[in-house]
Amino acid sequence: MSEILKNGISMVLLSYEEEENLRVLLPQIKEKLEECGEPYEIIVVDSMEPLDNTRDVCEENCALYVNQEATGFGDAFHTGIRFAQYQKFFIMDSDGSHNPKYIPDIYHIFMSEHADVAIGSRYTEGGVSNDSLISQIISRFLNKVYGIVLGIPAKDLTTDFRLYHTCRLKEVEPELTNKHFDIVVEVLLKLKIKKSARKKKIKVEETPIIFDERMFGESKRLLFAFFIAYTTSILHLSGLRLKAAFKRK
Incomplete structure (x- = not known):
């Protein structure tokens, strides 16, 4: 039986020692979610073992604090999807590189264009x-x-920095296998394949943002590992797309 989701927005932030940034971001996020005019929840997915006072910051800002069950960005993303209770799934970085002021822009393009995914884009x-x-x-x-x-x-x-339909994410979540940042690309392909199975095309909309450097703390992104993970996934996702194309024939 499908999970019954409430009308509104689940805002998910994946956190790893981001206490200082969340202390600034959470009040701003709440303010901008209010502008969207829908009920909402904020979910902060922290590391398996707490490394700072992120839990206290969440309690101060009425955000749900949860710990991921395994290590890595991929598992944190899975955890966020599983805990989301509202029909729309918003996700953004918790280091300050994504400015909450763009939340209404992403929300409005998602709604006005009847998008499957709306992206806050650096390159549009x-x-x-x-x-x-x-x-x-x-x-x-x-x-x-x-x-x-x-x-x-x-x-x-x-x-x-994206907005999805939560029900579609929950549908593909068990199929997501990538462990690193490349899961954000894998999920788009899995959503596209599901949509194609219904004889429809996925609709992805973009709205411009300014991507900033993190506010506090040190980056957790290792550039070489980041590049290797993404380039490896190119081969994997190419194979998945070809396999899906053959199935449709």
Whole structure:
């Protein structure tokens, strides 16, 4: 039996020693979610073992605090999907690189365009990335390649500042296998395959954002490992897309 979801928004933040950033972000996120005019919940998915006072910050801001069951970004994403109780699933970084002021923009394009996924994009017209030059070069290259691999005409496929339909995420969540940041690309392909099985095309919309450097703390992203994970997944996802295409024939 399908899970009955409540009308509204589940805002999910994946956290790893982000106490200082969440102390600033959570009040701003609540303010911007209020502008969307729907009931909402905020879920903070922390590391398996608490490493700071993130739980206290969540309690102060009426956010649900949960610990992921295994290590890695991928498992944290799974945990967020499982705990979401509302029909729309919003996700953003918890380090301050995603500004909460863009929440209403992403929400409105999601609703007005009847999108399957709405993305806060660094690379669509009007978007800006303030990341390091080498990170931008790698990111733009990977996004070009993923655009071809996935067959989805979006310019920022590797960001996780997004809004989804929760029921669709819960449908594909058991099928997601990637362990690292590349799960944000895998989920788009799995959603597309599910949509294609219904003889429909996935609709992905983008709205521009300015991507900033983190506010406090040190980056958890290891550039070389990040690049290896994404390039490895290109082969994996290419195979999945081809397999799905053969099944439809």
